[in-house]
Amino acid sequence: MISQIEGTIRRLLENRVELDVGGLTYEVLLPSRAYQQLRHHEQEKPVRLYTFHYLEGGMTGTPIPRLVGFISELDRDFFHLLRTVKNIGVKTALASMILPVSQYARAIEHEDIPTLKGLPEVGPATAKRIIAELKGKLVKFMLMPEEGPLAALPVAADYRAEAVEVLLQLGKRRAEAEDWVARAASQFPDIRESDRLLAEIFKLFGAPGG
Template sequence: MIGRIRGILIEKSPAQALVECAGLGYEVDIPYTTFFNLPETGDELVLHTHFVVREDAQSLYGFSSRLDRDLFRLLIKVNGVGPKLAAGILSGLDANQFIRCVEARDANALVKLPGVGKKTAERLLIEMTDRIGQLEGQFTPGSPNATVSTGASGAGGAMGHHPAEEAEAALIALGYKPQEATKAISKVAEDGMSSQELIRLALRNMIPAS
């Protein structure tokens, strides 16, 4: 099991980071909440990781906080929730927000996440209620001011010359319909905003904080 990787960030996108470590380049799948915490390319970073092996693929998932990684490991134990969906959940809600949703029994916030229907949301609430206790020490239940300690700060500058288009593409990759992505970005777009800022604000409006 690869549980942690430390190296130089070579490339980054909302869904993946390329990290060079000891001469090897590791393609690490990441949720958007981790993307927002990545440093500039060329800088060192640390990611807490989970290695997934399947018959047809091997994937390395990375997270800026150990809490997000540990929550990911609990999510993939839920019936019907695979690594891709778990990463999608952590793209829309960070670990603290998700835990507060579970504590508040807020199925409506979960249903707004791509790939999460009513039945899946109810299953998450039922199964995760008992499991979040395993995260004791990383999160204070019921505390609205709990924070996650990350290994890097800031997401850097814009990813390209067309931030709105890149932000829309990122939301579509997450599972939102093209018209939903376009509408969400147009609502928050202002001159000079980076794609990271657009994605963050769009997700915040599409998935209200619990």
């Protein structure tokens, strides 16, 4: 079992990163939030990811080994907790993790269905099931800082551009993504962080593909 991996970034894609580790290159799947944090990491500096190893497929063919990476151990713990919810597998749990874990946990504990149902792969029924099965188990996650160990990394100067980038990753067309961000930024002028703005966008418009 591979529980963590450390190396330099060779290539960073929307949902995965390729890490050079001692002459070998590993492909590691990422939740969207981890991708956003790694975008600001200096490429030549090593990065450590806490990983989960699993086999994909296997019912009709040869299982494919996969690595999933997280910025912190608590992020990984939260991912595992999500997977205990009925009908939530690896891909659904990963797709939904676009917010800081502390914010995701607060939405569950506060029964914030509008925020939860706006997350990718999480509709109203799944949001209610997550609340029913996880509420009361998330105190340690609610107390996490908004970012993990990469909190000291520089944040994009234009939070609106970062919000647009997330919407593009989720399959939204640029024109509509920019429109959503502009309308939300106008409605919530005091918000200056992309993750908070995205939370309001999902409440207003729902998540792309949701």
